[in-house]
Amino acid sequence: MSLIQPFINQKVLVVTMDGRVYVGTLLGTDHSSNMILDKCEERVFSTTGTEISPLGVYVIRGDNLVTIGILDPELDEQTDLATVQADPLPELRY
Template structure:
């Protein structure tokens, strides 16, 4: 228990998660199941969030990479337990599992993403 102004308690409950671009609570992060990550080199990796640190290094389980093409449907390459370095992450987003399950990825066509330039 903090004896200060209460700011320490507030900081303990809220922390900045750069990938989400906002402050989130630890309780909110625990509720997040599946996330989608766009890396600086344009890869799309989807998996179950298992952990992260202050440098936005992320640990995913049951992960796969989605490879987009204009000629054929989305390929999903199984990665399993996977760690992504924070300095290689452009975007992190929570994935709506119900909506994602309703997509027929075999019929989805798209240009692959180009590398992100900062």
């Protein structure tokens, strides 16, 4: 059994190798940790606030996954993301 299995049908936050942040309901996963997110949105943080881009159903490749965690829906809805600011991540160099 995958360690991601308990997260199915939960609202999750996913960070990928390129620093992107996705939030959505985890519909499923496979042996390669590829994930399907429903009602997915990308959150882009900047020094002026957070931009939210709705994506709908979205697939994230398992080899691009850095971390995944369950998101508290109540706390997330109480947070005014337009006021959340962050410095951009530096460019990734291999």
